[in-house]
Amino acid sequence: xxxxxxxxxxxxxxxxxxxxxxxxxxxxxxxxxxxxxxxxxxxxxxxxxxxxxxxxxxxxxxxxxxxxxxxxxxxxxxxxxxxxxxxxxxxxxxxxxxxxxxxxxxxxxxxxxxxxxxxxxxxxxxxxxxxxxxxxxxxxxxxxxxxxxxxxxxxxxxxxxxxxxxxxxxxxxxxxxxxxxxxxxxxxxxxxxxxxxxxxxxxxxxxxxxxxxxxxxxxxxxxxxxxxxxxxxxxxxxxxxxxxxxxxxxxxxxxxxxxxxxxxxxxxxxxxxxxxxxxxxxxxxxxxxxxxxxxxxxxxxxxxxxxxxxxxxxxxxxxxxxxxxxxxxxxxxxxxxxxxxxxxxxxxxxxxxxxxxxxxxxxxxxxxxxxxxxxxxxxxxxxxxxxxxxx
Amino acid sequence: xxxxxxxxxxxxxxxxxxxxxxxxxxxxxxxxxxxxxxxxxxxxxxxxxxxxxxxxxxxxxxxxxxxxxxxxxxxxxxxxxxxxxxxxxxxxxxxxxxxxxxxxxxxxxxxxxxxxxxxxxxxxxxxxxxxxxxxxxxxxxxxxxxxxxxxxxxxxxxxxxxxxxxxxxxxxxxxxxxxxxxxxxxxxxxxxxxxxxxxxxxxxxxxxxxxxxxxxxxxxxxxxxxxxxxxxxxxxxxxxxxxxxxxxxxxxxxx
Numbered sequence: 299x300x301x302x303x304x305x306x307x308x309x310x311x312x313x314x315x316x317x318x319x320x321x322x323x324x325x326x327x328x329x330x331x332x333x334x335x336x337x338x339x340x341x342x343x344x345x346x347x348x349x350x351x352x353x354x355x356x357x358x359x360x361x362x363x364x365x366x367x368x369x370x371x372x373x374x375x376x377x378x379x380x381x382x383x384x385x386x387x388x389x390x391x392x393x394x395x396x397x398x399x400x401x402x403x404x405x406x407x408x409x410x411x412x413x414x415x416x417x418x419x420x421x422x423x424x425x426x427x428x429x430x431x432x433x434x435x436x437x438x439x440x441x442x443x444x445x446x447x448x449x450x451x452x453x454x455x456x457x458x459x460x461x462x463x464x465x466x467x468x469x470x471x472x473x474x475x476x477x478x479x480x481x482x483x484x485x486x487x488x489x490x491x492x493x494x495x496x497x498x499x500x501x502x503x504x505x506x507x508x509x510x511x512x513x514x515x516x517x518x519x520x521x522x523x524x525x526x527x528x529x530x531x532x533x534x535x536x537x538x539x540x541x542x543x544x545x546x547x548x549x550x551x552x553x554x555x556x557x558x559x560x561x562x563x564x565x566x567x568x569x570x571x572x573x574x575x576x577x578x579x580x581x582x583x584x585x586x587x588x589x590x591x592x593x594x595x596x597x598x599x600x601x602x603x604x605x606x607x608x609x610x611x612x613x614x615x616x617x618x619x620x621x622x623x624x625x626x627x628x629x630x631x632x633x634x635x636x637x638x639x640x641x642x643x644x645x646x647x648x649x650x651x652x653x654x655x656x657x658x659x660x661x662x663x664x665x666x667x668x669x670x671x672x673x674x675x676x677x678x679x680x681x682x683x684x685x686x687x688x689x
Numbered sequence: 690x691x692x693x694x695x696x697x698x699x700x701x702x703x704x705x706x707x708x709x710x711x712x713x714x715x716x717x718x719x720x721x722x723x724x725x726x727x728x729x730x731x732x733x734x735x736x737x738x739x740x741x742x743x744x745x746x747x748x749x750x751x752x753x754x755x756x757x758x759x760x761x762x763x764x765x766x767x768x769x770x771x772x773x774x775x776x777x778x779x780x781x782x783x784x785x786x787x788x789x790x791x792x793x794x795x796x797x798x799x800x801x802x803x804x805x806x807x808x809x810x811x812x813x814x815x816x817x818x819x820x821x822x823x824x825x826x827x828x829x830x831x832x833x834x835x836x837x838x839x840x841x842x843x844x845x846x847x848x849x850x851x852x853x854x855x856x857x858x859x860x861x862x863x864x865x866x867x868x869x870x871x872x873x874x875x876x877x878x879x880x881x882x883x884x885x886x887x888x889x890x891x892x893x894x895x896x897x898x899x900x901x902x903x904x905x906x907x908x909x910x911x912x913x914x915x916x917x918x919x920x921x922x923x924x925x926x927x928x929x930x931x932x933x934x935x936x937x938x939x940x941x942x943x944x
Contacts, residue, residue, distance in 0.1 A: 300703065324759055325880045332874045362877040375878060385877075545820070 299338065299567045301388040301560075302330035309604055312382060313612045322381045330388050332361055332620035337392035344395055345658040347507075352474070353398040358389060361428030364404050368411055375440045379549070380611035383556045387604070390560025394662035395514030397560065398669075401553040402470045406433035406479045409490065413534035413542050418492065422477065434475035435550075437468035437543055443468070444675040447540055451522060452484035453489055459620070460532065461485075462491060462499070462525040468669070472518035473502040480522065481539050488539030511661030513546045513679025544549050544619045544621075547671060549614065551624040554670045555586050555607035555631035558663060559600055562631075562638040565659035569642035570645030572649070583645070592645060597637045603631035622683040625676040628666075633673060635663035690742035693793050693802045694733035695820065696761050698754035699723035699810040707913045715911075722757035725805035727764070727872035732835055732865045733803040734765035734873075740837060742800075743767040745790050749785050749893065751775040761884035763875035769886070770796065774893035783902045786819030791896040793824060801842060802862040806831055814864075821862035831853050833868040891928070 306326065310433045311319030336357045343349040356362070366382040368374025389397035391494065407426040410418055425431040442448045451464025462482050469478075478493045478500060495499055503519035534542060573584040583589050607627035613620035639660035643650035650656045722730075722761075733744045746761040748754050749772040770792050776779065780788060793799055795890035802824070807814035821828030832844035842861050846853045847868065875883070891905045923933040938944045 321881075321884055324756065324884070325877050327762065328760070328875060328880045360876065361874070366877065375881060377881075436769060478866075 299334065299391065299564065300330065300340070301333055301338075301391050302326045302384075305601065306384050306387065306604070309608050310380070310384065313608055316450060318378070318381075322377065322384075324674075325377075325381065326384055326388065329361055329363065329385055331412065332357065333388055333392040337389070337396060339533055341393040341396075341514075342655050342658070344393060344653060345511075345662075347513060349369075349514065351396055351399055351516065355400055356429065358396065358400050363389065363400070364407060364427050364429060367404075368407065368423070368427060368457050372411075372419060372429045374411075378611070378615045379552070380608055380615055383552050383607060383611040386553045387556040387560045391564045392560070393514065394557060394561050394564075394659070395512045397557045398512055398554070398665075399471055399515045401557060402435050403429075403433045403475075403548065404553070405435055405479065405550040407669030408549060409435075409479055409533060409542065409546050410492070411470065412545070413490070413538075415530070417530065418533065424494070426477070431476040432471055432474055433477045433479065434469050434471040434520070435546075436469050436478050436480045438467050438469070440465055440467045440519070442671055446543060448497060449481060449483055449488070451480070451482040453484045453491060454527070455485070458529050460489075460527050460529060462493070462522040464522050464523070466520040468506070468517055469520045470515055470517055472516055472520050473505060474516050478520060479533070480520075480525075481543055484521075484536050484539075487537035488543075489536045490533040490539040490542050491527055492533060493522075493525060493527055497525055497527065499523050510664055511658065513658075513661075545567075548621045548624045550670055551628035551676075552607050552610050552614065552620075554666055555610075555624070556605065558628075558631035558635035559603050559607070559668050561659050561663045561666075562596070562600050562603075562635040565639040565642035565663075568656055569596075569645040570622040571648075572646050578685075589645065592641045596641060599634040599638060603627065603634045606630050622680050625671065625679050628671065629673045629676045629680070632663065632666040636660065636667060639663045690736065690740040690800045691796070691798055692733045692736055693745050693747050693796060693799050694726075694729050694761065694766065695789055695802065695804040695816065696726040696730065696746055696748045696757050697723045697816075698750040698757035698806045699726075699808050706916075711912045711915075713911055713913050720753050720756060722760040723805065724809040725807060725867060726757070726761070726809075727805075727867065728805050728865050728867050728869050729805040730761045730764045730869045731872040732863075733801075735870060736801060736803070736835065736837060737765065737767075743905045745770060745796055745799075747789055747796075749774050749788050751782075755888070758888060759880075759883045760780060760875075760887060762886045763880045764873055765875075765879075766886065767942070769888045771888050771890050772893050772896065773890050779886065780893070781904050781906045782813055782815045783819060783905050785839075786816045787823055787900075787902050788893055788896045790823030791898065792891060793820070797822065799839065800859045802826070803835075803862070804862065804864045806866050808863050817862055817864040819885075824860075824862065827857035827861045829857055829861065829863045832863050832865050835863055835865060835869065877917065912944070 306362050307323045337354040340349050363385050365375045367379045370376050399440045410422050453460045453462045476495045480491045480493050501521045506517045576583040610620045610623035610627045698720045701721045706714045707895040739743045744766045746766040772788050788797040804817040818828050829844045831846050833847045834845035836843045840859050843856045923930040
């Protein structure tokens, strides 16, 4: 499967101009060749629990994907967020678990780059962008996912330190990560804390292996038991943690939406190849009107999802508000991916149902109507912004 | 060490489409650096890394050949010379070799010219030898190992059941096979930097000297050979069918 093609290049051209499409087109084409050769072939084994995610993730780090949207000072490439978003579509098509693990890591890198002190940036950014350190984003709790503000994890002052206590749930990269961005309630609102994976107060619970999809990535509970961190572990000012989380999630939703588009394309390409070869009633499956409707719908929906997410990316790049657009893109892309992957399973019939190389895409896509903001909570966010606008 | 690497912008066979008459649709077809040239570039860059110096990427082609140039630059080329020849003015192998040799002469003071065994689209495998002839340099073909030292290049050729080692005085032209090396994947940073490296453009007409060779060959027709699926069914018990399948795959040289 060719991961980068004219459809992405045209979107890049229409949103960022012909010059950018040419310059960054070659960048993404080069990345797609590497992903096709080094990541896609590992994807099925990862789903089957036979591979190590660190191998394909290292390919993304070595290629410099993490560096794309960051400024040059600490080794970033200073490229538009839209180019990074398209790179994440390619990564999602190559392997969804790897892309998600990588995307979440880079959200923490963005947190340090955006809210970190000069000392925190100097200490962490270079290692995060090169992948020398892997990061995890610890916001969700066993009883507060969508309602993140009601978190029970607390951070209390203890002289020049903070003591964090609580539990974080469904944490991607848990157990593997060298650095955890932990959100906790403080006396003055919320704070985001950079906690080293080696901190004796940070304990990783049982790995959640019975997941429907995204089986290549590591997910677990993270418990914080009298977890002592120095005061310079606080990211930005005390009391701003919840706003930081909201901003980071806006950005991350664009990335997760783009990963959904990659997942949908991976399934759709397999179904298309099957439809072109399979004959029934003396005709190719691909020549039947009912199949063509499915093909057309998949093409329309992936393009629409890409445009929505890339529109949000463009707004982010030019410094305009994009919170609602990112949520719209993520909701649409995640639900589109579920529909498209389901249609692919249907088109492949018994082979789709019995082959994990087909239904794994549907299982992977299913996470993203839940993770990084459920479709329901994102619709609440979109609706409140719409109502606010019309007031 | 000044190293020239010759690359070709070839049709991307993965993207090639046929028209209803079975002819490839070449107009507007996607192009990329010929697959085999990746080994050529890798070898040139390896030599540069071992001996110091520069790698100058030289190609002949239309505006779309820039893509191949950038790929080679991302892999480690220092600068490039692009002989601009838009179709239908694109010359045949002999005239191409003449133009490439002229460009190498213009660069001057070249120690080693590296090319690949052939192009991934037409695979005629002629240009390297012809360039050597026009430059009056020794030529070593199909090298699977290349080493330079003391003003000489020593290459290893894999023959059927034998290995032949050849040595030539520099400057020389060497064509490498895909066993010679594993081409590196440029990082995104290197791809970005490649866009900023200098490319000198030379119109093909400016190389048209009095000894410009006459076109010796003419392309009469190109058709795509369809590779139909065989759709073989093997009967018997699962063990028997599996054995027949393995035998058939061996027969097709897949195993």
